[in-house]
Amino acid sequence: MIVVDTNVVAYLLLPGPHTEAAEALLMEQPAWAAPPLWRSEWRNVLIGYLRRGQLGLDQVLALQQQAEDLVIRHEESVASDAVLRLAASSGCSAYDCEFVTAAQQLNVPLITADQALRNAFPDLAHPLSEATTAEQPAEQGLAL
Secondary structure, three states: OEEEOHHHHHHHHOOOOOHHHHHHHHHHOOOEEEOOHHHHHHHHHHHHHHHOOOOOHHHHHHHHHHHHHHHEEEEOOOOHHHHHHHHHHHOOOHHHHHHHHHHHHHOOOEEOOOHHHHHHOOOOEEOHHHHHHHOOOEOOOOOO
């Protein structure tokens, strides 16, 4: 199992330059986890595509369902005190620290597109570009 941030989900389900790497990661590490926050972030990504006319409502609804059914196999609830402590000590957002906390609780790597998270938590957070070669992933990505 690995924890992935919402950008990795987007890379997998919205075709682009990082889709192939995300697909390879899913093949190698099929058990993806995330804190429940991922759903709201993913919906925000999808509504952005809808509002820019890049996807229709039916596509957005299908992608939401696909992510819920096939991508995130485990939602890890996180303790607020742990999230807030990490955010206070790292300077990262509380949103981002939810993913870090989930990875810590599960004792698994976090694959993230967030460079600040990778800098703050280098032993835990890894880019997608490393994921398929060293079981660790991510790149700078979609604005959430």
